[in-house]
Amino acid sequence: MRKPAPGALLLALIPFVTMCFAVPLWDRIEPMVLGLPFNLFWLIAWIVLTPLCMWAAYRLERARRTPGERLP
Amino acid sequence: MSPAVLCLSTILGIVALGTAVGFLAGVHRRMDLEQWTVGGRGFGVVLIFLLMAGEVYTTFAFLGASGWAYSRGGPVLYVLAYLTLAYVVSFFILPQIWEVGRKHGLQTQSDFFLVRYGSKYLAGLVCVVGIISFVPYLQLQITGVGIIVSVASYDGIGRTPAMVGAVVLLVAFVFASGVRAVAWVSIVKDVLMVFAALAIGIGVPSMHFGGIAPMFAALAHARPAHLTMPGATANLGHAWFVSTVLLTSFGFYMWPHGFGATFTAKSADTLRRNAVVMPLYTLTLVFIFFAGFAAVLVLPGLSNGDLALLTVVRKSFPPWFLGVVGGAGALTAMVPASIFILTAATLFAKNLYRPLLAPTMTDDQVARLARAMVIVLGLISLSLAVFSTTSLVSLLLTGYAGVTQFFPGVVLGLYWKRVTAPAVFVGMIAGVVAAVFLMLSHRDPLFGLSAGFLALCLNFLIVIGLSLLTTAPAGDAATAAADSWSEAR
Numbered sequence: 001m002r003k004p005a006p007g008a009l010l011l012a013l014i015p016f017v018t019m020c021f022a023v024p025l026w027d028r029i030e031p032m033v034l035g036l037p038f039n040l041f042w043l044i045a046w047i048v049l050t051p052l053c054m055w056a057a058y059r060l061e062r063a064r065r066t067p068g069e070r071l072p
Numbered sequence: 073m074s075p076a077v078l079c080l081s082t083i084l085g086i087v088a089l090g091t092a093v094g095f096l097a098g099v100h101r102r103m104d105l106e107q108w109t110v111g112g113r114g115f116g117v118v119l120i121f122l123l124m125a126g127e128v129y130t131t132f133a134f135l136g137a138s139g140w141a142y143s144r145g146g147p148v149l150y151v152l153a154y155l156t157l158a159y160v161v162s163f164f165i166l167p168q169i170w171e172v173g174r175k176h177g178l179q180t181q182s183d184f185f186l187v188r189y190g191s192k193y194l195a196g197l198v199c200v201v202g203i204i205s206f207v208p209y210l211q212l213q214i215t216g217v218g219i220i221v222s223v224a225s226y227d228g229i230g231r232t233p234a235m236v237g238a239v240v241l242l243v244a245f246v247f248a249s250g251v252r253a254v255a256w257v258s259i260v261k262d263v264l265m266v267f268a269a270l271a272i273g274i275g276v277p278s279m280h281f282g283g284i285a286p287m288f289a290a291l292a293h294a295r296p297a298h299l300t301m302p303g304a305t306a307n308l309g310h311a312w313f314v315s316t317v318l319l320t321s322f323g324f325y326m327w328p329h330g331f332g333a334t335f336t337a338k339s340a341d342t343l344r345r346n347a348v349v350m351p352l353y354t355l356t357l358v359f360i361f362f363a364g365f366a367a368v369l370v371l372p373g374l375s376n377g378d379l380a381l382l383t384v385v386r387k388s389f390p391p392w393f394l395g396v397v398g399g400a401g402a403l404t405a406m407v408p409a410s411i412f413i414l415t416a417a418t419l420f421a422k423n424l425y426r427p428l429l430a431p432t433m434t435d436d437q438v439a440r441l442a443r444a445m446v447i448v449l450g451l452i453s454l455s456l457a458v459f460s461t462t463s464l465v466s467l468l469l470t471g472y473a474g475v476t477q478f479f480p481g482v483v484l485g486l487y488w489k490r491v492t493a494p495a496v497f498v499g500m501i502a503g504v505v506a507a508v509f510l511m512l513s514h515r516d517p518l519f520g521l522s523a524g525f526l527a528l529c530l531n532f533l534i535v536i537g538l539s540l541l542t543t544a545p546a547g548d549a550a551t552a553a554a555d556s557w558s559e560a561r
Contacts, residue, residue, distance in 0.1 A: 003487060004164050012160050019153040020317045023310045027146070027300050029292050035285020037292065037299045040361070043152040047354050050156050054163055054348040061344065 005064050008057035015050040075391035076226040082395025090260045090403045091245055130408040131216030133357055134401050135378050136464030141364025143377030145303025154317045156351040158324030163347035167340035168486045181331040182423035188485045189493035192427050199424040202328040205474030206416045210453040212467040213409040217402055223382040224398040232458050239454045246410045246446050261407050264400035266356055273359025276366045279388050287366050312517050315525035323476030329415040378464050417445035473524030477503035480535045495538035503531030
């Protein structure tokens with residue numbers, strides 16, 4: 001299988017770092033944002049931002065496809 | 073009409089509606105093996121979205137996640153992170169799996185291992201591990217139906233008769249309709265689920281605290297430790313969070329049914345676009361969390377956290393609404409459960425029994441055996457659900473520790489030419505044995521890390537190490553498979 005574009009992998013790494021590895025930085029109650037504890041707010045924000053990262057990754061992967069390949 | 077009767081008849085009506093939609097979808101189509109299992113390989117973005125969403129939002133999300141928000145607090149946040157990241161992972165593996173599926177006419181996960189590694193023993197092992205991992209997941213759904221019916225009957229109907237009824241309906245449903253029915257019932261279920269989640273997540277905090285923000289303010293004041301990790305637990309801290317999120321997000325599409333659903337897609341691009349938008353679906357769960365957190369102050373001291381959501385609904389809303397929530401909940405159990413049963417039965421008949429014991433069976437005979445297995449599996453999981461008392465989240469994590477052991481074989485199989493069948497075989501067995509040993513000896517988490525994750529690391533090390541040591545001799549079936557593989561692109 002052809003390896004994924006390095007740019008797409010980097011974009012995919014963003015939500016992994018923010019939602020998973022950075023947990024000690026955001027797992028606290030204060031400051032409350034929109035009435036939510038900070039940890040819950042942070043995760044909700046990244047649920048919304050992750051599709052943006054993956055949309056950019058999708059554009060990168062699409063641009064890389066060989067001209068002969070059938071597009072949908 | 074008494075509240076219990078009103079509530080139960082609402083549930084029954086909703087389940088009947090969902091089932092009718094399913095039966096109608098199955099009519100007028102000849103059910104050969106391919107139509108029954110992969111829906112003729114022609115599902116577009118919408119049906120795939122529904123099929124995959126149908127598998128994601130199970131009783132676990134409905135009762136289990138709110139139950140953990142209630143009983144454990146902070147650690148439940150892992151659910152939001154893992155579901156989102158699972159779709160990120162899927163972006164890089166599902167389209168590739170689909171390409172292979174189209175080229176080789178694959179129907180199941182085990183087919184994938186057979187074609188990639190050219191070993192029927194490895195393919196058989198994948199079946200066995202897959203079917204065994206399904207059992208706790210199936211048990212989770214049946215337990216969920218039992219909880220729903222007993223709460224909705226105001227404790228008038230016991231859990232056991234409720235679970236028996238659920239299994240009977242489930243088997244009848246799967247028998248009649250196959251995978252296409254499941255995708256259509258998902259529509260009914262998802263609409264109800266989103267409606268119920270919003271109403272509960274906004275309604276419960278508003279009624280008891282005057283809104284979501286005041287509810288969290290009250291909770292932060294009264295029980296601040298509950299809102300962060302490790303919450304009400306002793307050992308589910310940040311290391312547990314990271315290791316569990318990695319385990320479950322890698323494992324999410326390793327479930328045989330999720331993997332198999334890939335083959336129902338129309339194109340690889342369908343799957344890529346799905347992976348981009350699916351994280352948004354996770355937002356529904358946030359509202360379920362609100363209800364679970366609200367229950368901490370509204371209903372302190374419940375013995376079983378999994379009852380929290382329904383009990384708080386019963387306390388706050390009229391009986392008919394509890395019926396709607398219960399009906400949505402019952403469908404969120406039945407839809408995934410029928411997918412699991414369907415997948416496990418097909419795996420057993422097509423990938424385990426036929427290749428290893430009865431190579432001369434025809435496709436029609438395999439389809440008949442698969443239908444017989446549906447009944448057997450329904451009975452096995454029913455008896456386990458009746459005799460066990462584990463929490464819903466623990467059941468899910470047990471299944472994950474099993475299926476995630478497929479991940480090295482899949483991802484290295486797709487992207488690394490040198491990986492060999494013996495290495496994957498040994499790694500998978502080591503991973504499963506390590507996970508089972510750690511869990512049965514109550515060493516989960518170990519050093520603060522999830523046992524399934526440690527087992528996955530061991531698995532990866534063994535697969536990579538042994539692949540570098542073992543090289544398949546030229547002309548070997550595995551080499552031939554690997555060669556035909558690389559020509560796929």
